[in-house]
Amino acid sequence: MSSRKKVLLKVIILGDSGVGKTSLMNQFVNKKFSNQYKATIGADFLTKEVIVDDRIVTMQIWDTAGQERFQSLGVAFYRGADCCVLVFDVTAPNTFKSLESWRDEFLIQASPRDPDNFPFVILGNKVDLDNRAVSAKRAQQWCQSKNDIPYFETSAKEAVNVELAFQTIARNALAQETEAELYNEFPDQIKLNANDNNRNRDGDNCAC
Amino acid sequence: MSCSSTEDLPEQYKELFTQDGVLLKACIGRPISDLNSIGMLCIVQNPDSTKCIEWRPNDLITIDSDTQDQEWAVVNTIGRRQRTLSGNMTSDYAAARARIVKIPLDELKTFKVARNSQQMQFSTKPGIWQNTFYFQHGNAEVFVSQLKNHLKTAKTRHDRNTYVVVEPNTESQVLNRSFAELDIFTENTTDVVWGLVSNFKQRPYETTMEAFSKLTDIVYYGNEGLNGQRDVSDEVADLLTKSMSALEDSTSVTKTEGYEVISVKPTLPPRPCIPRGTPLSTEKWEGLQDTDGRILEVEGVKQLIFRGGVAHSIRHSVWKYLLDYYPWNATHADIRKIQKKKTEEYFSMKLQWRSITEKQESRFSEYRERKSLVEKDVNRTDRTHPFFAGDNNPNLMVLQDILMTYAMYNFDLGYVQGMSDILAPLLLLLGNEVDSFWCFAGFMEKILSNFDIDQAGMKQQLLNLQQLLTFAVPDLAKHLATKDSENMYFCFRWLLVWFKREFSFSDIMRLWEVLWTGLPCANFHLLICVAILDAEKDVLISGDYGFTEILKHVNDLSMCLDIDKILSTAEGIYHQLISAPHLSDQIRIILGIPTASNKNPEDPSDTDIPEQENGKPESREMEEVTLEYNGLQISVVTKTVWALLA
Numbered sequence: 009m010s011s012r013k014k015v016l017l018k019v020i021i022l023g024d025s026g027v028g029k030t031s032l033m034n035q036f037v038n039k040k041f042s043n044q045y046k047a048t049i050g051a052d053f054l055t056k057e058v059i060v061d062d063r064i065v066t067m068q069i070w071d072t073a074g075q076e077r078f079q080s081l082g083v084a085f086y087r088g089a090d091c092c093v094l095v096f097d098v099t100a101p102n103t104f105k106s107l108e109s110w111r112d113e114f115l116i117q118a119s120p121r122d123p124d125n126f127p128f129v130i131l132g133n134k135v136d137l138d139n140r141a142v143s144a145k146r147a148q149q150w151c152q153s154k155n156d157i158p159y160f161e162t163s164a165k166e167a168v169n170v171e172l173a174f175q176t177i178a179r180n181a182l183a184q185e186t187e188a189e190l191y192n193e194f195p196d197q198i199k200l201n202a203n204d205n206n207r208n209r210d211g212d213n214c215a216c
Numbered sequence: 217m218s219c220s221s222t223e224d225l226p227e228q229y230k231e232l233f234t235q236d237g238v239l240l241k242a243c244i245g246r247p248i249s250d251l252n253s254i255g256m257l258c259i260v261q262n263p264d265s266t267k268c269i270e271w272r273p274n275d276l277i278t279i280d281s282d283t284q285d286q287e288w289a290v291v292n293t294i295g296r297r298q299r300t301l302s303g304n305m306t307s308d309y310a311a312a313r314a315r316i317v318k319i320p321l322d323e324l325k326t327f328k329v330a331r332n333s334q335q336m337q338f339s340t341k342p343g344i345w346q347n348t349f350y351f352q353h354g355n356a357e358v359f360v361s362q363l364k365n366h367l368k369t370a371k372t373r374h375d376r377n378t379y380v381v382v383e384p385n386t387e388s389q390v391l392n393r394s395f396a397e398l399d400i401f402t403e404n405t406t407d408v409v410w411g412l413v414s415n416f417k418q419r420p421y422e423t424t425m426e427a428f429s430k431l432t433d434i435v436y437y438g439n440e441g442l443n444g445q446r447d448v449s450d451e452v453a454d455l456l457t458k459s460m461s462a463l464e465d466s467t468s469v470t471k472t473e474g475y476e477v478i479s480v481k482p483t484l485p486p487r488p489c490i491p492r493g494t495p496l497s498t499e500k501w502e503g504l505q506d507t508d509g510r511i512l513e514v515e516g517v518k519q520l521i522f523r524g525g526v527a528h529s530i531r532h533s534v535w536k537y538l539l540d541y542y543p544w545n546a547t548h549a550d551i552r553k554i555q556k557k558k559t560e561e562y563f564s565m566k567l568q569w570r571s572i573t574e575k576q577e578s579r580f581s582e583y584r585e586r587k588s589l590v591e592k593d594v595n596r597t598d599r600t601h602p603f604f605a606g607d608n609n610p611n612l613m614v615l616q617d618i619l620m621t622y623a624m625y626n627f628d629l630g631y632v633q634g635m636s637d638i639l640a641p642l643l644l645l646l647g648n649e650v651d652s653f654w655c656f657a658g659f660m661e662k663i664l665s666n667f668d669i670d671q672a673g674m675k676q677q678l679l680n681l682q683q684l685l686t687f688a689v690p691d692l693a694k695h696l697a698t699k700d701s702e703n704m705y706f707c708f709r710w711l712l713v714w715f716k717r718e719f720s721f722s723d724i725m726r727l728w729e730v731l732w733t734g735l736p737c738a739n740f741h742l743l744i745c746v747a748i749l750d751a752e753k754d755v756l757i758s759g760d761y762g763f764t765e766i767l768k769h770v771n772d773l774s775m776c777l778d779i780d781k782i783l784s785t786a787e788g789i790y791h792q793l794i795s796a797p798h799l800s801d802q803i804r805i806i807l808g809i810p811t812a813s814n815k816n817p818e819d820p821s822d823t824d825i826p827e828q829e830n831g832k833p834e835s836r837e838m839e840e841v842t843l844e845y846n847g848l849q850i851s852v853v854t855k856t857v858w859a860l861l862a
Binding site: 050053074077080081100102 | 670712
């Protein structure tokens, strides 16, 4: 195995209430689905080790409450994110329409160094249901218009595309992380701007 | 500990010894509002040369107005005020004077020191401890040694902490003797004492510091000599070691350019361990109602519920009062009227949204969104509990209907996540849709600010929690600050739904009913948070947990918490806080206690009991008793309540 230091990737899942954020996270990490997950209050995270290009990385996946008014506190958890996953429910057009504001809000609150190239991934969830209301084409078009954000159609319930989507999330997050390392090859004392410090510090001291 | 100057005192009364930081914990015949207030315990000589022990509330201590503008004002105790008494005595002072507790020495039969020198009890009748005092600084032994100058005592055989008074000691040279025995000064005792007294008036700051510096010497070096010369039992040695290390822990020395800055962190008084009581039983509850069904002893009932909760079999009834569905003074007939009126009101609100047609709905996106949000949450509320489990469970429909109707009841708020969690235990217990709705509405009234659109209420609580923690568990607060966690966000879930996610249904019912009483202070739920965190302190600090680990650890405490232990700890912390000499106004405001500057001198501890509606303390007219219950000194408002408790 490589002698490079252990990498921790912080991934934030966002999206309207009830689109399946907790379910996707649990399907990916625990390979389980339940329709009895309670609505998330506050924030929680799960971790999972994955191999990306022969490299073991730990994904720390953050799940927050979906209702809009709780976002003002959720932002505390955005800091140091390596990738942001935006989820909508393909049977609920409103949840699709909200993607734009979720993305904007994240960029404002997390203020990544390079917002134009910060990795996002869009998941259209609940494709197992037959009352679909947002077409794949419409979703893809939107993603293309936003600097080609990768788009996956998933079902947390039937484990469709979940693994694949999170592999992509990990890869894109790692690319972001590696880039961040390059920026930070200077000693810690030299700080180009305040936001550069958080990412690596969080990554280093977490033993999860 | 000080021997106060006697020159200001009226000639007849002579203070022989006073000790600060003494709380009145129990006193038979005194109202509960007099208890837990801080004051000083004195040995006083009466004009007829008899002596007595006197406890005086701190309200009697005033700051000398002449010296107030100085950096260090001279705090003048009793003396000046007593002089004023003969002149124009204010009613506040009369009330405060009335709270003085006197125990004539010639009536004193036994006294006892307990809890590591933190507590003293006095008895003038065999078999009853009339007065219990709590020594904040754990120095009851000092008082005992002074008291022994005035009394001849013998220790009882079965308990070496209990003293039996053999005969009062009439020795007159006690004042000099007590100084000689203290052996603080190597110089001529009398000169030093007089020097100290006169210097204190002229240079209070320097003199105090000088005296303190000598005290440090005694603490550090006196101990060695003691060990070397005397045969100290292992237990005492242990205690000394403990207190020495505690002293070292709380003292930090920093050297700056030739000066040694010694800062002593103020520490809280020890935390009393207060056992939980038994739940309010059917018999007690029924006994508390008059023939028409009115509940008369509301504060007494609340106290019982605060102590032990409510027996499950009568929760469906008691909760309706606690949640303001039924007024406490409602008769059976009133209740029937209220039920009828509230049922009609509920169904008319329910009809408002039920009568929206599908066509209407298709043109009303906000309504659709609200309804779908409720639906989504109802379908994932406590589905593992049998009451809500399974497909097409009719109880889910009731949950949905109540939440939708609440959105009609409170249009501005609508539905916010967390509300279904709040409602579920109420519906489970009450079963009935209308009752559950009104109890839910009553509960929501108490926690409305949790659901503010801008989360201002939650932010304020998180801030207050951080402030309480900083005061009550400073080392943990410090750790959190170094880990970017001082915002306390990891407690968000606890606060939003009042710990609903952390406990089983039966435990959450107990916790909620205790919190609904509003006792013993405002924001007691924040002290519940402090109690839980205090128990996790060692894990969080010694594990050097960071931001993510703290959140994970706290989230994982869910369903692993002991409700009785937490309630007991939280109450203990409450007592620690209110008896802390350095209690800040910030903390007072959070706990709803009058601030130091704005304190009502008549009754500093009246926050224990919410004010009576008519402004006049009703309890004064009733009989108040303090009795020991499960080893705990509690004072109850009326005899009726006590009889039911016993």
